[in-house]
Amino acid sequence: MVHTKEAQSTGELVRQMSEQMSRLVRDELRLARMELMEKGRHAGFGAGLVGAAGVTALLGGGALVAAAILALAIVLPGWASALIIGGGLVFLAMLVGVVGKQRVASATPPTPHRTMHSIRTDIDVVREGVRR
Numbered sequence: 001m002v003h004t005k006e007a008q009s010t011g012e013l014v015r016q017m018s019e020q021m022s023r024l025v026r027d028e029l030r031l032a033r034m035e036l037m038e039k040g041r042h043a044g045f046g047a048g049l050v051g052a053a054g055v056t057a058l059l060g061g062g063a064l065v066a067a068a069i070l071a072l073a074i075v076l077p078g079w080a081s082a083l084i085i086g087g088g089l090v091f092l093a094m095l096v097g098v099v100g101k102q103r104v105a106s107a108t109p110p111t112p113h114r115t116m117h118s119i120r121t122d123i124d125v126v127r128e129g130v131r132r
Contacts, residue, residue: 024122032115039112065089 008016065085072081 021126028115028119028122031118032112035112035115 069078069081069085072084076084
């Protein structure tokens with residue numbers, strides 16, 4: 001049976017609105033889940049690359065530290081050059097750690113921005129429709 005807008009009862013309109021709102025909420029949740037999964041895949045791949053770069057840098061850094069100790073050992077005893085280079089590295093590690101901690105503390109939580117914008121738009125459209 002085909003209903004025209006004029007022939008639909010208030011109950012029928014409320015039922016349709018309820019179904020449409022349920023479908024809209026499900027679709028928005030599905031969109032948010034897909035968006036977060038996509039961001040997660042990109043973050044995971046990027047984290048793997050950062051890890052590989054870190055291992056490579058660690059190996060290269062070890063070689064450079066050994067070279068610096070050997071170079072300084074030309075003018076100082078070996079133990080003194082190792083102590084000076086080691087102390088400098090510990091200081092640098094503390095400095096980088098403090099800066100990193102500050103950056104992590106100031107980071108915002110990951111949010112599905114497109115989905116949030118879409119939900120706000122949907123809410124505005126519904127509010128506008130209710131006002132009419």
